Amino acid sequence: LITQQSQEQMIHVFEEKKQLVQDGKSDMAKLIVVSLSIQPILSLAVRYNLSPDETALKLAGYFRMLGADLVLDMMVADDFALLESQREFVERYRAAAEGGNKSKSLPMLASSCPGWVCYAEKSHGNLILPYISTTKSPQQIMGSLVKYHLAHQLGKTPDSVYHVTLMPCYDKKLEASREDFFNQQLQTRDVDCVITAIELEQLLQSDGHSLAMMDSVPLDFPWSKTQPSGLTLVSHQGSGSGGYADLIFLHAAKELFGNSHPELQYKSLRNPDFREVMLEENGKVLLQFAIANGFRNIQNLVQKMKRGKSNYHYVEVMACPSGCLNGGAQVRPQDGSSPRELTVKLETLYQSLQKHMPEENHLVQELYNTWLGGSHSDKCSAMLHTKYHAVEKMTTALNIKW
Numbered sequence: 595l596i597t598q599q600s601q602e603q604m605i606h607v608f609e610e611k612k613q614l615v616q617d618g619k620s621d622m623a624k625l626i627v628v629s630l631s632i633q634p635i636l637s638l639a640v641r642y643n644l645s646p647d648e649t650a651l652k653l654a655g656y657f658r659m660l661g662a663d664l665v666l667d668m669m670v671a672d673d674f675a676l677l678e679s680q681r682e683f684v685e686r687y688r689a690a691a692e693g694g695n696k697s698k699s700l701p702m703l704a705s706s707c708p709g710w711v712c713y714a715e716k717s718h719g720n721l722i723l724p725y726i727s728t729t730k731s732p733q734q735i736m737g738s739l740v741k742y743h744l745a746h747q748l749g750k751t752p753d754s755v756y757h758v759t760l761m762p763c764y765d766k767k768l769e770a771s772r773e774d775f776f777n778q779q780l781q782t783r784d785v786d787c788v789i790t791a792i793e794l795e796q797l798l799q800s801d802g803h804s805l806a807m808m809d810s811v812p813l814d815f816p817w818s819k820t821q822p823s824g825l826t827l828v829s830h831q832g833s834g835s836g837g838y839a840d841l842i843f844l845h846a847a848k849e850l851f852g853n854s855h856p857e858l859q860y861k862s863l864r865n866p867d868f869r870e871v872m873l874e875e876n877g878k879v880l881l882q883f884a885i886a887n888g889f890r891n892i893q894n895l896v897q898k899m900k901r902g903k904s905n906y907h908y909v910e911v912m913a914c915p916s917g918c919l920n921g922g923a924q925v926r927p928q929d930g931s932s933p934r935e936l937t938v939k940l941e942t943l944y945q946s947l948q949k950h951m952p953e954e955n956h957l958v959q960e961l962y963n964t965w966l967g968g969s970h971s972d973k974c975s976a977m978l979h980t981k982y983h984a985v986e987k988m989t990t991a992l993n994i995k996w
């Protein structure tokens with residue numbers, strides 16, 4: 595039902611816009627912005643036998659054909675999420691060092707997976723929530739950027755922009771629908787509609803199209819006048835899971851211990867989806883990071899934390915085994931290959947992209963200065979950070995008088 599609703603809603607907005615333009619009332623039409631995240635681009639690349647860059651261009655062609663005004667990649671939001679997570683980790687580490695055992699700063703748990711965040715809110719409430727990073731996920735940072743920066747830059751109000759994101763799972767729809775990302779005053783969401791890779795495949799099929807048939811249209815870069823030549827997709831160090839463990843580890847090693855080239859060698863613990871890496875000096879553990887993907891590993895981690903047996907400083911927690919490349923709404927394997935083989939293929943594609951460091955993104959540095967007023971401002975907190983809410987257990991929440 596959710597799938598059908600989001601497709602219908604999106605098509606309705608596109609149709610409505612076309613009609614208003616035909617009637618000469620284009621000033622009443624919403625500005626339609628589509629943001630593409632990397633994991634569904636790779637999923638569709640494999641599905642339609644295209645390169646990742648070609649896939650992004652064809653997606654831009656398809657959404658433009660439907661009536662989108664702008665089609666963007668999400669690297670700027672990914673970089674903001676990474677930089678804010680790195681900074682938050684260093685601050686929490688220092689706070690924990692000052693606060694001793696009383697501090698609830700560490701371990702910092704990743705926040706970019708709504709499947710995990712919802713589970714923590716429902717099942718473990720205030721015991722776990724203080725440990726989850728307050729940094730918004732890339733989807734929601736993109737929501738802030740589109741509705742509160744881009745709209746203003748283009749002379750629009752946030753509610754006159756319709757923002758669609760292309761994502762790897764249905765949980766991203768739940769994330770977009772959280773109250774924290776709804777502007778009561780303007781009655782608008784930061785992300786209005788989430789379309790998944792599998793839904794996009796269905797939409798194309800229902801119209802009798804193949805993505806490969808679409809025109810290739812360059813992605814838009816409306817952020818600054820100095821547009822980089824030839825926009826191509828890039829990747830970050832680490833896997834394509836959507837997690838940040840590698841870059842936070844490297845940043846923390848340098849920032850906290852002056853180690854610019856730490857060894858980043860993961861050791862599998864229970865299974866390949868539960869791995870850890872350490873930075874040691876003279877036999878002392880300075881940093882201990884883990885990656886816990888999939889609910890079995892998450893449950894083990896939470897139990898460890900509850901028993902006070904977790905020594906981790908940071909844990910990249912993702913609900914799907916192998917993270918977002920294996921998201922629940924990525925396109926299914928086509929050629930008889932197993933989901934595991936498909937994930938390996940997607941990971942290889944991710945690793946084939948040019949590597950990029952978030953600190954090197956000049957646009958992000960420019961936006962910190964011009965839009966957010968620095969990296970510690972109130973606006974920075976409002977636009978790039980969020981809160982979590984314990985969901986009371988049913989028995990308490992209902993509190994029924996029989």
Ligand code: SF4
Nearest residue numbers: 707709763914918921
């Ligand atoms: Fe969605 Fe899975 Fe990624 Fe979590 S790990 S954000 S549930 S695709």
